[in-house]
Structures are given as structure tokens and as C-alpha cells.
Amino acid sequence: MKKTLSDYPNLQQQRQQLLQQLSGLQELRRGSLTEQFLMVKRQNGSRVKRGPYPLLTRKQGQKTVSLRLTDPALVPLSATDSSPAAI
Numbered sequence: 001m002k003k004t005l006s007d008y009p010n011l012q013q014q015r016q017q018l019l020q021q022l023s024g025l026q027e028l029r030r031g032s033l034t035e036q037f038l039m040v041k042r043q044n045g046s047r048v049k050r051g052p053y054p055l056l057t058r059k060q061g062q063k064t065v066s067l068r069l070t071d072p073a074l075v076p077l078s079a080t081d082s083s084p085a086a087i
Contacts, residue, residue, distance in 0.1 A: 031058030
């Protein structure tokens with residue numbers, strides 16, 4: 001049985017909410033926004049994990065280019081908002 005739009009009552013409302021959120025964005029960039037962690041060696045020889053650091057990864061020609069975002073204005077997502085459902 002083929003489903004119709006009436007089978008998804010909240011779909012139109014969710015679509016409108018997403019469109020409204022997208023219209024508020026000032027800039028879109030192609031790529032992936034991920035978190036980077038670094039393993040750092042201390043003076044006593046122990047290792048500790050540092051991070052997370054926001055990292056923008058994208059293709060530029062034939063190469064993959066990564067840029068660590070240090071300016072908070074460039075990182076619109078917090079750790080709680082980075083789930084696919086929130087984007």
C-alpha cells in the first residue's frame with residue numbers, strides 16, 4: 001500500500017520549521033563539521049586526551065583540507081546540537 005501525505009501529519013509542519021531555520025542561516029559551507037581530539041604526552045610521560053576541537057573538513061580540488069575553527073562565531077553548533085536531528 002502506497003503512503004500519502006495524510007499518513008504523515010507532522011511532515012509538513014517539520015518541513016516548514018526546517019525551512020524557517022535554514023532561512024535564518026547567514027552562510028552555508030560545504031564540508032563536514034566534526035570534533036578532533038589530540039593525545040598529548042606530559043612531561044612525566046603519561047598521555048592525556050585534549051579536545052574536542054571543532055574541525056571543518058572539505059574537498060578542495062583533489063585534496064581534503066581540514067581547518068580547525070578557533071573563532072567561536074564560526075562554530076554555530078554546540079556539542080548538544082550536533083546530532084543529525086538538530087541540523
